[in-house]
Amino acid sequence: MRARMLAVCLELFNEHSFSSVTIAQIALALGMNEGHLHYYFQTKQQIVLALFDDFERGAMAAASHGLDAPDRPGRYVDYLQNWFSLMWGYRFVYRDHRSLHRVAPMLPQRIAHIYQAGQARLRLVLDDMAAAGLLVASSDERASLMVNAWIIASYWIDYLTISRTGKAISRADLAEGIHQINQLFAPYLATGRAGAARKPMAKEKAR
Amino acid sequence: MRARMLAVCLELFNEHSFSSVTIAQIALALGMNEGHLHYYFQTKQQIVLALFDDFERGAMAAASHGLDAPDRPGRYVDYLQNWFSLMWGYRFVYRDHRSLHRVAPMLPQRIAHIYQAGQARLRLVLDDMAAAGLLVASSDERASLMVNAWIIASYWIDYLTISRTGKAISRADLAEGIHQINQLFAPYLATGRAGAARKPMAKEKAR
DNA sequence: GTCTATAATGAGATAGAC
DNA sequence: GTCTATCTCATTATAGAC
Numbered sequence: 001m002r003a004r005m006l007a008v009c010l011e012l013f014n015e016h017s018f019s020s021v022t023i024a025q026i027a028l029a030l031g032m033n034e035g036h037l038h039y040y041f042q043t044k045q046q047i048v049l050a051l052f053d054d055f056e057r058g059a060m061a062a063a064s065h066g067l068d069a070p071d072r073p074g075r076y077v078d079y080l081q082n083w084f085s086l087m088w089g090y091r092f093v094y095r096d097h098r099s100l101h102r103v104a105p106m107l108p109q110r111i112a113h114i115y116q117a118g119q120a121r122l123r124l125v126l127d128d129m130a131a132a133g134l135l136v137a138s139s140d141e142r143a144s145l146m147v148n149a150w151i152i153a154s155y156w157i158d159y160l161t162i163s164r165t166g167k168a169i170s171r172a173d174l175a176e177g178i179h180q181i182n183q184l185f186a187p188y189l190a191t192g193r194a195g196a197a198r199k200p201m202a203k204e205k206a207r
Numbered sequence: 208m209r210a211r212m213l214a215v216c217l218e219l220f221n222e223h224s225f226s227s228v229t230i231a232q233i234a235l236a237l238g239m240n241e242g243h244l245h246y247y248f249q250t251k252q253q254i255v256l257a258l259f260d261d262f263e264r265g266a267m268a269a270a271s272h273g274l275d276a277p278d279r280p281g282r283y284v285d286y287l288q289n290w291f292s293l294m295w296g297y298r299f300v301y302r303d304h305r306s307l308h309r310v311a312p313m314l315p316q317r318i319a320h321i322y323q324a325g326q327a328r329l330r331l332v333l334d335d336m337a338a339a340g341l342l343v344a345s346s347d348e349r350a351s352l353m354v355n356a357w358i359i360a361s362y363w364i365d366y367l368t369i370s371r372t373g374k375a376i377s378r379a380d381l382a383e384g385i386h387q388i389n390q391l392f393a394p395y396l397a398t399g400r401a402g403a404a405r406k407p408m409a410k411e412k413a414r
Numbered sequence: 415g416t417c418t419a420t421a422a423t424g425a426g427a428t429a430g431a432c
Numbered sequence: 433g434t435c436t437a438t439c440t441c442a443t444t445a446t447a448g449a450c
Contacts, residue, residue: 017305023426036434038427096305097369098224112372144390151387152355155362162304165319180358183351187394229443243416245445421446428439 005030005040006054009047013092018048019099045104052100052107055090059114062086063121076134079125080181083118083153084174091157115150122146137188145188149181156180209247212237213261216254220299225255226306252311259307259314262297266321269293270328278339286332287388290325290360291381298364322357329353344395352395356388363387 008029012021023044027034041047062082066075087094093111100107126142129135137145156177160169215236219228230251234241248254269289273282294301300318307314333349336342344352363384367376 019306020309022424033435034426035428035436039433042427044426098303099226099305102227108369108372111369115370141390141393144387148355148359148387148391151359151362151366154366155358159358159361162315162318163322165315180351180355183348184355184391186348230445231443240417241444242418242446246415249445251444415450417448417450419447419449421444423444424442426439426441429437430435431437432433432435 002040002050005037006047006050010051010090010092013051013096014090017099018092018096019102043103048100048104048107051090052093052104052110055086055093056110056114058086058090059118063114063118067121067124076125076129080153080178084156084178087153087157088171088174094154095158095161119146119150122150134190135185135188136190141188145185149184152180152184153177209257212244212247213254213257217258217297217299220258220303221297224306225299225303226309250310255307255311255314258297259300259311259317262293262300263317263321265293265297266325270321270325274328274331278335283332283336283341287360287385291363291385294360294364295378295381301361302365302368326353326357329357341397342392342395343397348395352392356391359387359391360384 005026009021009026012026012029023037024034026047027037030037041050062079062085065079065082066072069075093100097107097111123142123146126135126137126146130137130142135142156174157169160173160177212233216228216233219233219236230244231241233254234244237244248257269286269292272286272289273279276282300307304314304318330349330353333342333344333353337344337349342349363381364376367380367384
């Protein structure tokens with residue numbers, strides 16, 4: 001039962017927003033009484049914390065995805081898609097983190113922690129790629145790339161939502177975001193259209 | 208009087224957030240009575256609309272900044288700093304646009320419009336730079352660069368705020384954001400450290 | 415113009431019958 | 433477990449005296 005309730009809440013929060021979805025609306029969607037909902041979750045905070053636990057687990061898993069197979073080809077693509085997929089599934093966390101903050105003041109710290117862990121892992125992926133000769137970028141360049149990639153990925157959905165006012169966006173629109181990230185890396189890729197034009201210099205060492 | 212009130216509101220909204228700052232707090236900061244505040248602005252919507260008008264004007268001005276002197280050296284730097292400065296001055300608009308939406312449902316459209324206009328102008332700047340030989344990037348590459356630059360710029364403050372939980376961020380932290388944008392363009396710059404490594408190919412035409 | 419009530423909402427949460 | 437009724441609380445907005 002709890003699982004179904006959380007699934008419905010996730011759906012509603014993602015589709016609308018955390019603050020605009022009231023307990024009454026959740027109860028309605030569940031076909032249960034408003035008061036009865038409090039039988040399972042006393043407060044709205046408990047709902048959001050339960051959902052956030054799932055998100056946190058997913059984020060940690062996505063961040064570590066493929067760390068065991070550093071030089072598998074296509075790992076980079078998998079990694080990106082995995083990450084975008086998670087962000088789509090829990091887009092309310094990104095979009096509404098300020099209203100979440102209001103009802104669950106401990107979340108910002110946990111979000112910051114996820115950011116740190118995720119960015120550290122992403123950095124490792126880039127370092128691996130550099131070591132494998134797939135990416136030609138200095139340590140500083142990799143640092144900038146990592147931050148820029150992180151920002152574009154994290155805010156892609158929000159950016160799209162604002163740009164296309166009115167029109168709803170779908171999971172399919174993530175592809176465009178992935179394309180933007182690819183374009184970010186293109187100049188540094190050892191293979192590929194744009195990267196071909198850039199010859200690594202002697203002073204640029206992989207590590 | 209209205210001007211002073213708006214200045215105080217802007218300050219409060221930027222510092223805290225639109226939704227968490229109540230009419231009572233605004234009145235307190237102004238040293239006036241809560242009821243009396245409604246004498247100047249009947250609703251909170253009117254306050255936010257007045258502030259948004261200013262932001263909109265600023266945004267349009269910043270977007271057009273230097274369009275008349277296409278090839279002035281340093282124009283690019285000016286443009287960026289101007290834009291970041293505006294975003295800092297009205298950061299509550301970026302940060303709290305969802306709560307603004309709630310009280311002023313017409314804002315999303317106006318924000319989308321500003322995005323469109325701003326992005327179109329930014330695209331012109333990049334085209335100018337390409338035409339002047341400062342930027343070596345195909346039309347597609349410029350399109351991607353524009354979007355990525357827009358996203359990084361628009362969300363830099365939010366990104367920092369989340370990353371550095373607890374610690375307040377200041378106007379000085381914008382420099383780092385500008386650095387990230389510069390790094391984004393670096394591989395495509397005809398001059399500059401990273402760009403030096405990238406030789407333009409014959410098939411890459413400026414336009 | 416300025417203030418003191420006070421109304422009007424809208425939401426989350428609780429008590430207690432069944 | 434499920435429902436009805438109610439409480440509390442914050443916040444915006446209004447009415448009207450001065």
